[in-house]
Structure formats: C-alpha cells, structure tokens
Amino acid sequence: MGQKPGKPTINMEEHRMKLNYVCLLVSDMAKAVSFWRDVVQLPVTFYDESVGFASFNTGEATLALFSRASLAQTLDKAIPAPASASHPTYVAFEVDDVDASYAALVERGAASLAGPQDRPAMQTRNAYLSDPDGHILEIYGALSKAE
Numbered sequence: 001m002g003q004k005p006g007k008p009t010i011n012m013e014e015h016r017m018k019l020n021y022v023c024l025l026v027s028d029m030a031k032a033v034s035f036w037r038d039v040v041q042l043p044v045t046f047y048d049e050s051v052g053f054a055s056f057n058t059g060e061a062t063l064a065l066f067s068r069a070s071l072a073q074t075l076d077k078a079i080p081a082p083a084s085a086s087h088p089t090y091v092a093f094e095v096d097d098v099d100a101s102y103a104a105l106v107e108r109g110a111a112s113l114a115g116p117q118d119r120p121a122m123q124t125r126n127a128y129l130s131d132p133d134g135h136i137l138e139i140y141g142a143l144s145k146a147e
Contacts, residue, residue: 019061020061020062021055021061021062021063021064022061022062022063022064022089022091023064023065023066024063024064024065024066024088024089024091024131024133024135025066025067025068025071025079025088025133026065026066026067026068026132026133027067027068027081027132027133028132028133029049029052029054029065029067030049031132032054032065032131032132032133033047033049033054033065035109035110035131035132036054036056036063036065036131037056038108038109039105039108039109039110040105040110040137041108042056042057042058042063043056043057044056045057045062051070052066052067052069052070052071053065053066053067053070058093063091068081086134087130087134087135087136088133088134088135089135089136090135090136090138091135091136091137091138092137092138092139092140093137093138093139093140094139094140094141095139095140095141096141097141098116098125098126098127098139098140098141099116099125099127101127101139102115102116102127102129102139105129105137105139106129110129110130110131110137111129111130111131112127112128112129112130113128113129113130113136114126114127114128115127118143119143120143123142123143124140124141124142124143125140125141125142125143126138126139126140127139127140
C-alpha cells in the first residue's frame, strides 16, 4: 500500500493517543465544583479557582472543569456560552444501582431530565440529569439477565 503524497506516515506505537480527561466549560466555577464534588460526590484531585480549573477522579479518566473566562484568556478570544436551552456536553457514568443513584443525585440537588428507564435494545437501565451549566449527566447500569 503506497503513501499518499504530502501525507506523512505516523507510527502509531510512537504516537499513541489515550483519552486522559474530558473537560467541561463552565460559567460559575464555584457552583460547578460544588455540584460535581458535593452532588455527584466525585473526589477532587485539583482545584484552583484563581486559574479557573478543577479536576475530579472518576476511576478511569479525569473529569475536568475549565471556566469560560479562563479559557477565553488562555486562547485570547471570547468563548460564547451555549444557548440556554442547549445541553453543551453529555457525560455518562456506570453505576451499580441506577434507581438508588438517581434518587440520591436528585436529593442532593441534581436537576432531573428523565428518570430511570429500561432500554432493552441497549441492555441498560438509564437515567438523565443536568448540572448547573446544562451538561447532561447520564447514569446507567446493565439490565439483569432476568429483565
């Protein structure tokens, strides 16, 4: 197989990419940190409000928060907020008990988008919530074989 002109060959062993973290842009850093730390109860691995950045341990990858203002300063350009009706990002977490996790998240202040529902085609039970910036938080678990 020949190489296309102008396209360098990449050695994937040397240039392997591994997803390390997902970063959500937020409008109010203190409110966002409070949500992910206190409502979702993710362990904080770093938080500095003065630089507008926080990160949380999710077990596999890191969930990070970056303030829109700090990113705008970093990029030296304005970062517009998404329309209020939009959900800018969607993140999903596997949980052992969707119903109990959903009830606990709502009780601690997460906004419900859709309560627990079986999705037989996907072999999962899912529920959907929202953080203060409108990012969608899905929690899901496998349907048991008996369901």
